[in-house]
Amino acid sequence: MRILTPFLQVFVWVIPALSQDVEGGPISAAVFGGNNAEPGQFPFIGSLQEKTHDNPNGTHICGAVLIDKKWALTAAHCLCPSPYPSKVFFGDINLKQKSPSHHESRVLRAPHKYYDTTLENDIALIAIRDDVKDYNQNVSEVSLATSSDEISLYEKCFVAGWGYTSDENYLSDALQYAEVKLVNSSICKAKWWDFNETVICAQNTTSDACKGDSGGPLVCSKKSSTALELVGIVSYGVNVCMPGNPGVYTRVSAFQEWIAENRSTKPFLTIPLWLITVMFGYQLLEQYSYFILF
């Protein structure tokens, strides 16, 4: 196991095929102190899956967060490199067991226009082709944080995902969660670099987000409330997923305008699919239906 200095080593928490792990060495990874989530505890979480010839049932790539019946958020880095996630599902807490509320759909993707290798703007909207029809205990949307005063406003925060839980480099079938605390950005900058206010940091001494958690939710409740709001999207952390180092999350409050404007666009959902069907035929639809939309 190699311990890397957080200051220099950036590691994006996505599964190996997509990772931008600069060292490329073995990863010691763990959501230390993570607990099994209960059904309905994070009803807005989804799993972005890649479907290939070898794996027609799909493999978990990243987390996603349902924000209404047609749209989910994830991290842009989950969509930018190949292979592309081809479907998303909601309503399950176990990746291998479909619950009665399992909802699955192909995805259309919309990374942030200005996402680049500096990892800024690590946010993407996912258009869910087959809308979620009804909300229930296991599937519902989460509301977005709007205030940029997160640290004083929110009391309890959680990160959830199916990312690596141990040194074995296995994804967890059971959804895991951990409590984390928002970290003052000046402390976080001292550990990382002088980023601007489009990210927010959170940490715990015993748990941490890890590979495969990318794109998933950092949710917090306000004092005197249990309702969770989406404060961040898992973006990156140190290679070894070492508890005690602040993990970096895309700051949802900084992208309100982008989210609002881009989720209100509708026509592309039908027109490109229709065009592609005519041009390539139905069999090729799957392969060609993942556009960079914006």
Ligand SMILES: *[C@@H]1O[C@H](CO)[C@@H](O)[C@H](O)[C@H]1NC(C)=O
């Ligand atoms: C895919 O799922 C089906 C039905 O659940 C199962 O029988 C099959 O073994 C799975 N294939 C793989 C490669 O996991």
Ligand SMILES: *[C@@H]1O[C@H](CO)[C@@H](O)[C@H](O)[C@H]1NC(C)=O
């Ligand atoms: C929610 O998920 C749990 C666990 O899979 C399942 O037992 C329960 O029936 C589901 N509830 C609904 C409303 O689908």
Ligand SMILES: *[C@@H]1O[C@H](CO)[C@@H](O)[C@H](O)[C@H]1NC(C)=O
């Ligand atoms: C860290 O995680 C532990 C175990 O889940 C929890 O009891 C503790 O409150 C968390 N600490 C912070 C600062 O969130």
Ligand SMILES: *[C@@H]1O[C@H](CO)[C@@H](O)[C@H](O)[C@H]1NC(C)=O
């Ligand atoms: C964060 O740290 C800065 C500099 O140390 C300080 O001025 C600011 O008040 C802190 N903010 C909070 C919310 O603690």
Ligand SMILES: *[C@@H]1O[C@H](CO)[C@@H](O)[C@H](O)[C@H]1NC(C)=O
């Ligand atoms: C954040 O920093 C980058 C360069 O480091 C800059 O291009 C960008 O405009 C900054 N964004 C904001 C909102 O300040």
Ligand SMILES: CC(=O)N[C@H]1CO[C@H](CO)[C@@H](O)[C@@H]1O
């Ligand atoms: C297609 C679309 O509406 N794109 C918009 C996404 O949001 C930004 C503002 O944050 C607009 O400039 C884009 O036009």
